[in-house]
Amino acid sequence: MRAIPFVSSLGTGPGSAADDPVRLYYSRKTQEILQKYGPGPRVHFHVGLYPDGFPDTTVPQSALKRNLFDAQERIVDHAARTWGAYDTPPRRLLDIGCGLGGTSLYWAQQHGTTVTGLTIAPEHLPLVRDFARQAGVEGRVRPLLGDVHELDERAAYDAVYANESSGYLDRERLFAVVARALEPGGWFGIQEHFAARTEWRDFMDDYYRTRLGRREEYLAAAEAAGLEPVRDEDVTQSVAEFWMQSMAWNTAELDRIRSTGTAPGPGSAPGAWTAERLEQSTVAHSRFFRLWRDHAVETRLLCFRKRGSV
Numbered sequence: 081m082r083a084i085p086f087v088s089s090l091g092t093g094p095g096s097a098a099d100d101p102v103r104l105y106y107s108r109k110t111q112e113i114l115q116k117y118g119p120g121p122r123v124h125f126h127v128g129l130y131p132d133g134f135p136d137t138t139v140p141q142s143a144l145k146r147n148l149f150d151a152q153e154r155i156v157d158h159a160a161r162t163w164g165a166y167d168t169p170p171r172r173l174l175d176i177g178c179g180l181g182g183t184s185l186y187w188a189q190q191h192g193t194t195v196t197g198l199t200i201a202p203e204h205l206p207l208v209r210d211f212a213r214q215a216g217v218e219g220r221v222r223p224l225l226g227d228v229h230e231l232d233e234r235a236a237y238d239a240v241y242a243n244e245s246s247g248y249l250d251r252e253r254l255f256a257v258v259a260r261a262l263e264p265g266g267w268f269g270i271q272e273h274f275a276a277r278t279e280w281r282d283f284m285d286d287y288y289r290t291r292l293g294r295r296e297e298y299l300a301a302a303e304a305a306g307l308e309p310v311r312d313e314d315v316t317q318s319v320a321e322f323w324m325q326s327m328a329w330n331t332a333e334l335d336r337i338r339s340t341g342t343a344p345g346p347g348s349a350p351g352a353w354t355a356e357r358l359e360q361s362t363v364a365h366s367r368f369f370r371l372w373r374d375h376a377v378e379t380r381l382l383c384f385r386k387r388g389s390v
Contacts, residue, residue: 111352121211124182129155130321137328170239177245181208188217247290255305264388311383320372
């Protein structure tokens, strides 16, 4: 599960090619994201947290959808709490890979933060603006089209956030850019997946058009940029259930399509889930569930702090 990325080849900007495979992949997923995780205003496209076990999957599809959303919200809020955002809310935050704006809206609504959300998908800008308006935070959420590698802001933020977007980026360049953009004492929070067993990396990278890294790679890039690690939490065990819940929603939607002979669902725009895509996704997510259960892939919440005081 990925937020909207910035580059496909770790160095190519958003305007470099009309056929950029990563940008096209996520642009084409817009209606699928809205159907499965919408309608908004907070729409997420990342994994969720299930710390209390395994919710029932034999419930109505609407309940499955709500459970997915609650889990996605839960992991974002858990990260914010453990990173100290409730004690000291960030004033200005850069959301790297903001997707359809779910996390940007979270920071604005829950913590009163002024958020700049970066994306390479131009068609998502009006959606984020509309969702921010619906949520009443249009004055605090600014979606921006751009490549984070080329960002050259200095001490502009007291927090930077990357939710499942760092896998698309050159890690050394990312940490260098973030270190410049942060005020002294500011923090950089990351939610990301890591290839604990390298034989599965190609499968994951191919499915999501990404390049998963290893934890040690992030720590080395942070040290080179002058950012100190302050939090490293392994949430893999509590995340694995997300794939089971996702498969349950897929199955419910596939049953609906087969019973009614219609696709996509009521009110969905063209490009939403088809029977073929649901089958592909369900097969992939069944494999993801096993990878997360066996810790062949790990999900971690990392937090780094720039030396100095605000």
